[in-house]
Amino acid sequence: MIRDTTIGAKLWAAAVWATVGFFILNLLAMIGTVVTSSFATRWLGTWLPAGWTTRWYTSAWSEFQLWDVLIVTFQVIGAVVFISGALGVTAAYALARRDFPGKRLLVLLFLLPLLIPPMTFGIPLATVLYQTGLAGTFWGVVAANLVPTVPFVILVMIPFIEQIDPKVEAAARVFGANTFKLFIYVLLPLLLPGILAALLLVLVRTIAMFELTFLVAGPTSQTLVVALYYAVFAAGVRAVQSIDAMAVIYMVTTLIWLIIALRFVNPTQIVTRAKQQPAH
Amino acid sequence: MDAVAHAPAVEHGPSLRQRLAARGFDAVTLLVIPAAIFSLLLFVYPFAFGFVLSFEPKAGGDWLANYRRFFSDPFLYETIAKTLWLAIPVTLVNLLLAIPIAFRVRLMRNQRLLTTLLVLPITLGTVLVAEGLLNYLGPQGWFNRTLMTFGLISQPLKLVHNYWGVFASLVITGFPFTFLLTLSYVTGIDPALEQAAATLGASAWQRFRHVYLPLLMPGLAITFCLSFVQAFSVFPSAVLLGEPAGPTRVISIAAAQAAFEEYDYSMGSAIAMIMGFVQLGIVVAVLASRGLFYRGPASGAKG
Amino acid sequence: MTIALSQFDEVRLDRVSRDFGALNALRDVSLTIRRGEFIALLGPSGCGKSTTLNCIAGLLPVTGGAIWLDRNRVDTLRPEERGFGMVFQNYALFPHLNVRQNIGFGLKMRGRPKAEIDRKVNEALDLVRLRGQENKLPGQLSGGQQQRVAIARAIVIEPPLVLMDEPLSNLDAKLRLEMRAEIRRIHNELGATTIYVTHDQDEALSLADRIVVLRDGVVRQVGAPKELYEAPAHFDVADFMGFRNKLKGKVVAIEGDRTVLDVEGARISGVARERVSVGSTAYAAIRSDDLEVGEAGPNAIAATVDTIEYRGREFVGTAHSAGGLDFVFRSHVPVELGSRIHLRTEDERILVFAEPVQGRQ
Numbered sequence A: 001m002i003r004d005t006t007i008g009a010k011l012w013a014a015a016v017w018a019t020v021g022f023f024i025l026n027l028l029a030m031i032g033t034v035v036t037s038s039f040a041t042r043w044l045g046t047w048l049p050a051g052w053t054t055r056w057y058t059s060a061w062s063e064f065q066l067w068d069v070l071i072v073t074f075q076v077i078g079a080v081v082f083i084s085g086a087l088g089v090t091a092a093y094a095l096a097r098r099d100f101p102g103k104r105l106l107v108l109l110f111l112l113p114l115l116i117p118p119m120t121f122g123i124p125l126a127t128v129l130y131q132t133g134l135a136g137t138f139w140g141v142v143a144a145n146l147v148p149t150v151p152f153v154i155l156v157m158i159p160f161i162e163q164i165d166p167k168v169e170a171a172a173r174v175f176g177a178n179t180f181k182l183f184i185y186v187l188l189p190l191l192l193p194g195i196l197a198a199l200l201l202v203l204v205r206t207i208a209m210f211e212l213t214f215l216v217a218g219p220t221s222q223t224l225v226v227a228l229y230y231a232v233f234a235a236g237v238r239a240v241q242s243i244d245a246m247a248v249i250y251m252v253t254t255l256i257w258l259i260i261a262l263r264f265v266n267p268t269q270i271v272t273r274a275k276q277q278p279a280h
Numbered sequence B: 001m002d003a004v005a006h007a008p009a010v011e012h013g014p015s016l017r018q019r020l021a022a023r024g025f026d027a028v029t030l031l032v033i034p035a036a037i038f039s040l041l042l043f044v045y046p047f048a049f050g051f052v053l054s055f056e057p058k059a060g061g062d063w064l065a066n067y068r069r070f071f072s073d074p075f076l077y078e079t080i081a082k083t084l085w086l087a088i089p090v091t092l093v094n095l096l097l098a099i100p101i102a103f104r105v106r107l108m109r110n111q112r113l114l115t116t117l118l119v120l121p122i123t124l125g126t127v128l129v130a131e132g133l134l135n136y137l138g139p140q141g142w143f144n145r146t147l148m149t150f151g152l153i154s155q156p157l158k159l160v161h162n163y164w165g166v167f168a169s170l171v172i173t174g175f176p177f178t179f180l181l182t183l184s185y186v187t188g189i190d191p192a193l194e195q196a197a198a199t200l201g202a203s204a205w206q207r208f209r210h211v212y213l214p215l216l217m218p219g220l221a222i223t224f225c226l227s228f229v230q231a232f233s234v235f236p237s238a239v240l241l242g243e244p245a246g247p248t249r250v251i252s253i254a255a256a257q258a259a260f261e262e263y264d265y266s267m268g269s270a271i272a273m274i275m276g277f278v279q280l281g282i283v284v285a286v287l288a289s290r291g292l293f294y295r296g297p298a299s300g301a302k303g
Numbered sequence C: 001m002t003i004a005l006s007q008f009d010e011v012r013l014d015r016v017s018r019d020f021g022a023l024n025a026l027r028d029v030s031l032t033i034r035r036g037e038f039i040a041l042l043g044p045s046g047c048g049k050s051t052t053l054n055c056i057a058g059l060l061p062v063t064g065g066a067i068w069l070d071r072n073r074v075d076t077l078r079p080e081e082r083g084f085g086m087v088f089q090n091y092a093l094f095p096h097l098n099v100r101q102n103i104g105f106g107l108k109m110r111g112r113p114k115a116e117i118d119r120k121v122n123e124a125l126d127l128v129r130l131r132g133q134e135n136k137l138p139g140q141l142s143g144g145q146q147q148r149v150a151i152a153r154a155i156v157i158e159p160p161l162v163l164m165d166e167p168l169s170n171l172d173a174k175l176r177l178e179m180r181a182e183i184r185r186i187h188n189e190l191g192a193t194t195i196y197v198t199h200d201q202d203e204a205l206s207l208a209d210r211i212v213v214l215r216d217g218v219v220r221q222v223g224a225p226k227e228l229y230e231a232p233a234h235f236d237v238a239d240f241m242g243f244r245n246k247l248k249g250k251v252v253a254i255e256g257d258r259t260v261l262d263v264e265g266a267r268i269s270g271v272a273r274e275r276v277s278v279g280s281t282a283y284a285a286i287r288s289d290d291l292e293v294g295e296a297g298p299n300a301i302a303a304t305v306d307t308i309e310y311r312g313r314e315f316v317g318t319a320h321s322a323g324g325l326d327f328v329f330r331s332h333v334p335v336e337l338g339s340r341i342h343l344r345t346e347d348e349r350i351l352v353f354a355e356p357v358q359g360r361q
Helices: A007-038 A055-063 A066-097 A103-115 A118-132 A138-162 A166-173 A181-206 A211-216 A224-233 A239-263 B016-024 B033-053 B065-072 B074-105 B112-136 B140-147 B163-187 B191-199 B204-232 B238-242 B251-260 B265-290 C049-057 C099-109 C114-127 C144-153 C171-192 C201-207 C225-230 C237-239
Strands: C010-018 C028-035 C038-042 C064-069 C085-087 C160-164 C194-198 C210-215 C220-222 C244-257 C258-263 C266-272 C283-288 C292-294 C300-310 C315-320 C326-331 C341-343 C350-354
Touching: A007 A239, A007 B074, A007 B112, A007 B163, A007 B191, A055 A066, A055 B265, A066 A181, A066 A239, A066 B140, A103 A166, A103 B033, A118 A138, A118 B033, A118 B251, A118 B265, A138 A181, A138 A211, A138 B033, A138 C049, A166 A181, A181 A239, A181 C237, A211 C315, A224 A239, A224 B112, A239 B112, B016 C194, B016 C244, B065 B074, B074 B204, B074 B251, B074 B265, B112 B163, B112 B238, B112 C160, B112 C244, B140 B204, B163 B204, B163 B238, B191 B204, B191 C085, B191 C258, B204 B265, B204 C099, B204 C160, B238 B251, B251 C028, C010 C049, C028 C049, C028 C064, C028 C220, C038 C049, C038 C201, C049 C085, C049 C194, C085 C144, C085 C266, C085 C283, C099 C114, C099 C144, C114 C144, C114 C171, C194 C201, C194 C300, C194 C315, C201 C225, C210 C225, C210 C237, C220 C225, C220 C237, C220 C300, C237 C283, C237 C350, C244 C326, C258 C283, C266 C283, C300 C326
Parallel strands: C038 C194, C038 C210, C085 C160, C160 C194, C266 C350
Antiparallel strands: C010 C028, C010 C064, C210 C220, C244 C258, C244 C283, C258 C266, C283 C350, C292 C341, C300 C315, C300 C341, C315 C326
């Protein structure tokens, strides 16, 4: 790698790093504002609050019925992770191992929900779900959230499965494994790291998936992020600190899973889906 | 899962099963069916349904009534311009910041801390960022306080409940996304190409202009499209941080209001279709210009 | 007019060092390369040969010493200011530029007029015999053709020095031989001063005017191919030059230019290449070609045959001695597996080296 040592190059580098630093500083300060406010007794017109308290957490917990919301959130996420894993991994296996007419069209079909923003396809999707009566129910929320996650699992798993030599499977067959044993003893252990990574990414993305849940959720099927939106939307009704306490609870649930996920995946995978394919 | 029973083999020639297998259809291929059905049911069908529904106005009238209403009511058609006025500058700012930073970060040995910090806003999502910025950029927030302490301003800047609040939130969530995509394209280019250019007498700027930029163009075009589409569909921060009745009444707000406040699903679908077509139009325009550039692999040797 | 290379007298590396981690470091590499010379840097992977080349090209900074082009110090210059031509291991052809644009890249960067670029690129195309391919992209070329483009691109800028970093390592065996001859031909036609990095001693022996053997970032020996082949100065250089039989023993006598070792009771006498003293441990190094089946007597050692392979004109076998030494030998007649034989050679075919100091020296 060529490192330039002229004055101009050094100034340029300094400017670039200053921009990065400015961005991260603001990001952390923004998060810090929320956390500080959630512990504040009164915070008006000063750098730091007048005093510290944890009572907003108890009040937010009861005001927003966070226990119920958290249970719904994790039920939704659990269902989404399980179903998208089952549908996604099987489809990815077929797409990675077989070439058949219409395969490119099918891959495009799976790519589209990831490229089109949820708001665009969410409105017609919500309309259909309202007409079938699924909207507002638990399964309606799960179904809407599956639309981008199933393709996500497929596209993460295809390159992962492709890099496993098919001769390994052939060898297992030669040594007498039937389809079931092949799956249990050979494929599953080989695929497990990829499945784990894909599902953790699905989990992190689903906690933060606002638009689709917002469009189809009813009062009893709200997830945490939608509840937070309504709380901020109706700001003024409740104390700011109470909303911030809820935001901190949301952040903690998200970040715990993010930290777990980052033990298994590279942070860039949250954005770029596995290895970049050369642009053709 | 095993192959479903096919028609019994004909007397001569290969069986149907063998003929299908020869074309790539066998038991393994069938594994794709559940996901395909799912996708048809929950993605293709709603889109088609919404498309048809948008031509069946709730209030009656001819099939184009929804679209005619959209393009004759300034409260509706101006949402396109307002959304573009947010999405295009934000995307350009994010991309122009991302390119030099990606080139710098590529040289870093340990990028993980930085990338982890950058995925934070993506992971936290737009709602939390909106909530945080509401405090942070507010008249009493730390941002304005710091500027006033340094004497840069005397009055707090109005940064929330207007265009700039939404702009800031789109930079906070959009920049990391754009940057990480750009970084993956930049690191995909073989560094030996830059070294070769250097030994051939190319200065740092010439190396960027003649080697990196042409190889990056296709990736940058894709990055622009993905970032733009995200910004164009901005919703929660436009409501929470902007002026949802004024300058930041973006197209998603119009669609959501029509569908879920006026219960006019037909109009809501029509607006969603218009939103999709504007996005598609920009993406097609950008990707078409991609045809002007080299699009092969970005490494020196083949294979 | 033909491609005329810049005129200069010598390139001098003056105690060039690079401290950077344990691997690929250089220590006090000094070397003078005269105009028109073809120098091979030879050594196992990680010996510092590519590091040396990258330091000369300016792609890696040196941490000590200096590089001189006649009286101009070049190690402080940026790579684009040095004007050396370089051929990369993976060719590093610009994938978005066609053959003509790739070759003309360096001239374009120098802002030369288009007519001059065209003329010189045409000459370079003729030199590497790529006429007719000039509008193809690198991805459409075979490995050998890509190699030719890389060479043309490096020499068309008329550099004082051409640097080649294992240019043949990505080619298959047959093409490698062809391109080796091609590189030699181009060198003969242009007389370009060349530094050529390789780990393959055949390549170095057949191409170079002088060979520099590197190990652990230190120059071990510099000399003409014949000199290195016949008289390696150190044990590790001998190892690299195909002395596969290494007999560990004790020095029992030094008689003129003959040094006598006791190897498992047998007397082995050879030519000492390093200073040894009576009573010290030393190694006798013998090429497998020189070790033959013979009679018991001086310079013969008893061994048991482990394998024997037919190689066309002769047999090549492996054997071991009672003390656990391993041998590779040749034979004109088949020998029985497991049979006891005596392996012997002439005095002048045996080189005696002191025991190498462990670790880096």
